[in-house]
Every structure is written in C-alpha cells, then in structure tokens.
Amino acid sequence: LSSASEAGKSIGIVTFSSAQQILINDLLDKLLAGRPDLERLAMEKEEPLFIKNLENVQGDERDIILFSTCYGPDAEGKISLNFGPINREGGWRRLNVAVSRAREEMMVFSSMRSEQIDLRRTASVGVANLKAFLSYAEKGKMSLTRKSIAKDSKNSFEELVAAALREQGYEVHTHIGSSGFKIDIAVVDPRNQHHYLLGICTDGWNYYKAETNRDREIIQPDVLKGLGWNLFKLWAAEWWEKPESTLNRLLAVLEELKQNESVTKFSEEVSELPALPVVADNEQAPKAVSLQRMYRPALLRRKPDSFAEEFTAPSNEAYILEQLRDLLEAESPISRPLAYKRILTAWGIARLGMKINGQLDKLILLTGCREVDEGYNRFLWAAGHTELAGYRRSTLNEFKRAAEDIAPEEIALAVKEVLLNQISLTRADLLKETARLLGFARLGTSVETVIEKGIRRAIELGYAAENGDRIQ
Numbered sequence: 001l002s003s004a005s006e007a008g009k010s011i012g013i014v015t016f017s018s019a020q021q022i023l024i025n026d027l028l029d030k031l032l033a034g035r036p037d038l039e040r041l042a043m044e045k046e047e048p049l050f051i052k053n054l055e056n057v058q059g060d061e062r063d064i065i066l067f068s069t070c071y072g073p074d075a076e077g078k079i080s081l082n083f084g085p086i087n088r089e090g091g092w093r094r095l096n097v098a099v100s101r102a103r104e105e106m107m108v109f110s111s112m113r114s115e116q117i118d119l120r121r122t123a124s125v126g127v128a129n130l131k132a133f134l135s136y137a138e139k140g141k142m143s144l145t146r147k148s149i150a151k152d153s154k155n156s157f158e159e160l161v162a163a164a165l166r167e168q169g170y171e172v173h174t175h176i177g178s179s180g181f182k183i184d185i186a187v188v189d190p191r192n193q194h195h196y197l198l199g200i201c202t203d204g205w206n207y208y209k210a211e212t213n214r215d216r217e218i219i220q221p222d223v224l225k226g227l228g229w230n231l232f233k234l235w236a237a238e239w240w241e242k243p244e245s246t247l248n249r250l251l252a253v254l255e256e257l258k259q260n261e262s263v264t265k266f267s268e269e270v271s272e273l274p275a276l277p278v279v280a281d282n283e284q285a286p287k288a289v290s291l292q293r294m295y296r297p298a299l300l301r302r303k304p305d306s307f308a309e310e311f312t313a314p315s316n317e318a319y320i321l322e323q324l325r326d327l328l329e330a331e332s333p334i335s336r337p338l339a340y341k342r343i344l345t346a347w348g349i350a351r352l353g354m355k356i357n358g359q360l361d362k363l364i365l366l367t368g369c370r371e372v373d374e375g376y377n378r379f380l381w382a383a384g385h386t387e388l389a390g391y392r393r394s395t396l397n398e399f400k401r402a403a404e405d406i407a408p409e410e411i412a413l414a415v416k417e418v419l420l421n422q423i424s425l426t427r428a429d430l431l432k433e434t435a436r437l438l439g440f441a442r443l444g445t446s447v448e449t450v451i452e453k454g455i456r457r458a459i460e461l462g463y464a465a466e467n468g469d470r471i472q
Contacts, residue, residue, distance in 0.1 A: 010047035012062035014054070014098050017084050018350040020070045021053040048305070054085045054094040056345045057101060065102035069134075072111025079116050086126030092235065095129050096203075108137040129237045157236050158184045158202060164247055170254070183224070185234075187254060197257050199229040200250070203236055225294070230257060289420040291413050292437070295394035295401075298323075298330035300346035308348045312359045321363045325382075328369050332382035333407040336364070336371070339380055372407075376450055379407045388413060393439055403440060403450040409461075411454020414438055416463035424472035430455060 015021045028051065032039040042049040050060060073079050086095045099106065114135035119128055162172040162185050171188040185200035224231055232253055239246050303319045310316060323343055340352060340360050349356065368383040391410040394400050411434065418433045425433065431443060431451050440447050458464040464471050
C-alpha cells in the first residue's frame with residue numbers, strides 16, 4: 001500500500017460481504033492509528049482509499065483494486081458454493097461491476113482456487129462467472145485460449161451468436177454503426193425488413209473499448225434507448241456456460257417483441273448509428289400509447305476529503321442536506337427508506353443506525369419536501385412537485401425499485417397506459433398487465449397489494465372506472 005501510494009496510485013478495497021468490509025475497515029483503522037504517515041498517503045489525496053463491498057461499490061474506480069473473495073474451504077477442504085450476493089438472481093452483474101473497478105491493476109486475495117468450484121453442484125451464473133474470474137486471475141490470458149477469439153475473426157463471439165440466431169430463421173447484422181461505438185448484433189424485424197427488432201450488446205470488443213464503466217453501463221445504453229433501440233445485454237461467460245438456456249432466453253425476448261407492435265417501430269435519426277431506412281407500414285395504423293419514462297437517478301457522491309465515519313458530524317450537515325435536495329429533485333416521489341439508502345450508499349455506509357437515522361430525519365425536514373403515508377410506505381415529494389408525466393422504469397439493475405418503493409400515482413399512470421391500449425380488462429388481468437409494465441414478472445403478495453393500491457388511485461384520479469366485473 002505504501003509503495004503504491006508513494007507512486008501516486010489510488011487504491012480501493014472490494015470485499016464480497018459487508019461483514020468483511022467492516023472487519024477490514026476496523027483493522028485498517030487500528031493500523032493507521034499508529035501510522036500517521038500511512039494515513040496521509042492513503043487518505044489525504046484526491047482519491048482516498050476506500051473499502052466497499054459488492055453491494056455498494058458501483059460508480060467508484062481506483063488505479064489499483066485489492067479484491068478479496070473472503071470465502072474458502074472448511075476444515076475438511078470442502079467449498080459450500082454459497083457466495084452471498086452473487087448467488088442471488090442477477091448476482092453475476094454485481095461481480096461484473098466489482099471486477100471492473102480497477103483502471104490499471106487488480107490484486108486478488110482468495111483462499112480458494114478456480115478448480116475447487118464445482119459447477120455441477122450449482123446453476124448460478126454468478127458462481128460460474130466467479131470460477132471464470134478466478135481462473136483468469138490465476139492463469140491470465142491462457143485461461144481464455146479455448147473461449148476467447150479475436151475480434152475480427154469470423155468465429156468471434158458476436159458471429160457465433162449471430163450464427164445461432166440465423167439458424168433460428170432470423171436475419172442478423174453485426175457491428176452496426178458508423179461511429180467508434182457500434183451495436184454488436186442487430187436482429188432485423190421479420191415483419192418489416194426496414195426495422196431492427198433488437199440490438200444485442202455483448203461484453204466483447206466494443207464493451208472493453210469504452211474508456212470508463214459509466215460509458216459502458218450508463219451513457220451508451222441510454223443514448224441507444226433514446227434513439228429507439230430495444231436492447232439485450234449478453235455476457236460471454238453466460239453464453240459459454242449455458243449456451244442453450246441463454247439462447248432460449250434471447251429467443252423468448254425476440255418472440256415477445258414480435259407480439260408487441262409498438263416496440264419495433266423506431267427511427268434512427270443520428271448518423272452515428274445508421275439503421276436500415278425507415279418505411280411506414282401503415283400511416284393510418286393506431287399507435288400504442290406509452291407513458292413510460294426513464295428513471296434518472298441523482299448523481300450522489302461522498303463529500304470530498306471526508307469519511308463514512310464522519311457522516312453525522314455537524315460539518316457535513318449542509319452537504320448532506322444539498323444531497324437530499326438533489327435526490328428529491330431528480331427522483332421525487334421516492335420512498336423514505338429508498339431515499340435514505342441512496343444517500344448511505346453514496347457515502348459507503350452499509351447499514352442504518354439510530355444516530356444516522358436521526359441525522360437524516362432532521363435534515364429531511366429542512367428540505368421542505370411533502371411526505372405522504374400511503375400505508376405500505378411513506379413517500380417524499382419535492383417541494384412544488386404534485387403531478388407526474390409518466391411512470392418510471394430503470395434499465396439498470398442497481399436502480400430498479402421494489403414494488404413498495406413505487407408511489408401509487410406512478411402505478412396509476414401505468415394502469416392508465418394499460419387501459420388506453422386495451423380499453424377494458426378484468427381486475428385480475430389489469431393487475432398482471434400493470435405489473436408487467438412496471439417490470440415485475442410475477443404477482444407476489446407485496447406486488448399485488450401495491451398495484452391494487454395503484455388501481456384505486458387511478459380510479460380516484462379519473463384514469464379508470466369500474467364497470468361491473470371489469471375496469472375500463
């Protein structure tokens with residue numbers, strides 16, 4: 001650490017779990033207490049050393065990352081294959097974010113080796129990716145010789161996927177666009193040869209050519225969606241480990257898009273990403289109504305030259321108050337628990353304690369926001385914010401909201417969209433269709449309760465009306 005800091009390199013430590021994060025933080029505090037020289041090198045710089053876990057490292061980068069897996073064999077040499085966050089659905093994305101935090105170098109600390117992870121005992125994509133990552137850390141590029149192929153080869157990853165789609169009867173183009181950034185794979189709409197049905201972005205050459213993770217994960221997808229592209233993210237490790245199920249999932253997305261007339265009719269208006277010429281199918285055909293808006297999170301960062309332990313210090317109150325105002329301006333209406341979580345994540349704080357909660361409760365009153373208790377949650381509305389233009393949905397997993405974090409007014413607008421396009425539905429069908437628009441594949445108890453509240457709010461606002469056993 002000393003040599004890296006003296007060389008002007010910034011350092012970050014990433015752990016798998018919050019418990020490990022807290023332990024390392026405590027140990028480092030003890031070390032630095034007796035070494036003021038190291039504390040100056042580590043903390044008194046433009047990018048101070050951080051210690052974060054998989055759940056809250058999103059958005060941070062350092063020159064050198066020390067990555068600790070924490071997990072390892074037990075006394076009998078057995079690996080449990082329970083690796084916390086990456087075992088969950090979408091956990092492989094957390095791993096992908098964590099291992100892309102280093103600008104120059106990553107040092108991996110692990111008590112297990114890749115060959116100790118037996119993929120026959122698990123179906124987790126996250127575990128498969130961890131095995132591949134450890135193999136790469138151990139062997140370098142040699143671990144990729146069987147699966148990594150040059151970008152211009154006719155057998156490149158993109159071309160292999162394209163070939164698989166062509167075998168299913170789709171017309172597919174690769175490396176679409178005239179600028180430096182290209183869409184890896186574009187699937188032509190079989191109903192209209194002048195439209196693209198889906199753009200597929202992989203973690204291949206274009207992905208790694210982007211200068212920063214923000215370019216890769218936020219800016220490029222947002223630009224493409226703004227141009228009308230439907231996007232599908234395809235990870236190489238997922239394809240190699242489970243090609244059949246991954247292809248089937250991709251085919252299911254294409255089939256769903258073919259059933260939805262509104263999502264395939266777009267126009268590419270920017271020369272950087274030229275698509276096929278757009279030709280109107282039927283000038284008189286009714287267009288589906290969409291009230292969906294992109295969820296645009298506030299960009300929150302910890303106060304420069306401050307530490308998470310200083311969060312409740314009086315000197316930080318003005319900065320946190322400004323963060324809360326920025327958050328409300330960008331994300332209102334937002335549930336109080338989610339608002340607090342967003343602030344704490346920006347500061348690298350893993351959990352909410354009584355002192356921190358009291359600090360936030362005090363500051364939230366100073367923002368002048370309006371708080372509404374909806375029964376299932378309390379929602380904060382920015383001062384003067386009373387109406388919504390549409391319901392919001394994020395394309396980024398880290399900003400996808402649980403049902404209880406969505407205000408009834410937003411759900412009511414999703415209900416309105418469903419009824420504008422389908423005229424009349426039974427309550428059960430309206431629940432399902434509204435849940436689908438909001439990004440929920442299944443109706444659990446909490447999702448159903450929240451959407452039912454949204455339906456009642458839609459009726460109150462005049463977006464819907466009950467007519468016998470149907471709502472219109």
